[in-house]
Every structure is written in C-alpha cells, then in structure tokens.
C-alpha cells in the first residue's frame with residue numbers, strides 16, 4: 001500500500017516509483033506556476049490557453065474547458081472571464097447554433113499561448129538524456145499507467161484523431177467539408193482538425 005510515509009516507501013519498488021512520479025508532477029506544477037507568474041497568468045489560465053490553442057473546435061466551450069480543468073462550470077467561467085479581461089480570449093456564438101457560445105483565442109491570446117509552449121522542456125530534456133531503450137520502456141510503462149488511471153476516471157486523455165477508434169481515414173476524399181470522418185460525432189473532418197486534441201479519443205487497441 002503506497003503511503004506518503006518515507007519509511008514505508010523504502011520497502012516497495014512500486015511505492016518508490018509512485019513517489020518519483022509525484023515529484024515529477026510537483027516539478028511540472030512548479031514550472032507552470034513560475035511561467036505563469038512571469039506572464040501574469042494563473043496555472044489554470046495557462047491550461048486554458050493551451051486547451052483553446054489545441055483542442056478540437058467543437059469542445060472549445062465553457063463546458064469543455066471545465067472538463068479539461070477538472071473544475072466546475074463556474075470556475076471555468078471565471079477563468080474565461082479573466083482571460084477575456086486580458087483580451088486573450090473572445091466569446092462567440094456558434095454559427096450553426098447561436099445558443100452555444102464558443103471560446104476563441106484572440107491574436108494576443110495565441111501569442112501568449114506560444115510563449116508557454118516550452119514549459120515542459122526541462123522534463124523532456126531530462127527524459128531525452130536517458131538511453132533510448134529506457135525511454136521506450138518508460139513510454140510503455142507511462143502509457144499503461146495512464147490507461148489504468150483513465151479507465152478509473154481519474155484523467156481524461158486528449159489525443160489526435162490518427163490513433164483513434166472513431167477515425168475513418170479518407171472516408172469521403174472529395175467532400176469539401178473534409179476528406180476524413182469522425183464516427184463519434186458522425187461528421188467530416190478537415191485535415192487540420194485531425195491534428196488537434198480531442199477528449200473523445202479512444203485508442204485503437206483499447
């Protein structure tokens with residue numbers, strides 16, 4: 001049984017690894033906080049900017065943001081309000097359904113999101129310094145852990161279409177709305193959208 005007690009952790013390999021993962025998550029939070037302080041943004045605001053930069057358009061709403069931040073609707077709305085006051089975000093009714101309000105980065109918001117791109121660079125550099133075989137083993141192990149946490153509902157995985165069970169490649173190559181198809185939302189996918197992150201992604205081999 002994993003514990004925060006260092007004496008107990010010492011006796012178990014899974015507990016020591018869990019502790020190391022916890023430290024890595026602390027480091028990531030620290031990096032995000034430091035970058036946010038430099039830019040005058042809270043960690044939630046940084047997550048929101050990155051979400052709006054990379055999530056597929058259909059989920060760029062307050063509800064989608066709430067899911068991504070694992071926060072309440074009211075909290076997500078407050079984050080959006082703060083970004084709007086900073087002129088980093090603009091609310092806009094959806095053309096097909098004016099009751100749905102989408103969140104869009106302004107040009108200034110896009111520039112701000114670009115400045116936090118490399119926030120995980122230090123962690124990536126530490127991983128890149130490992131021998132390739134260790135990186136591959138780490139990737140397999142990390143994916144297995146994430147899948148288990150995902151199945152238990154502790155994390156929502158956002159991935160691109162290309163490895164998704166619902167992705168139908170070149171389903172209608174001559175359709176001006178997009179050559180590919182998403183069976184989940186039953187809609188054509190323009191090529192550019194297949195490179196965005198989606199909360200409805202389900203891996204092929206699950």
Ligand code: SF4
Nearest residue numbers: 161164167182184198
């Ligand atoms: S459900 Fe899958 S195929 Fe559909 S948009 Fe999301 S990732 Fe792409």
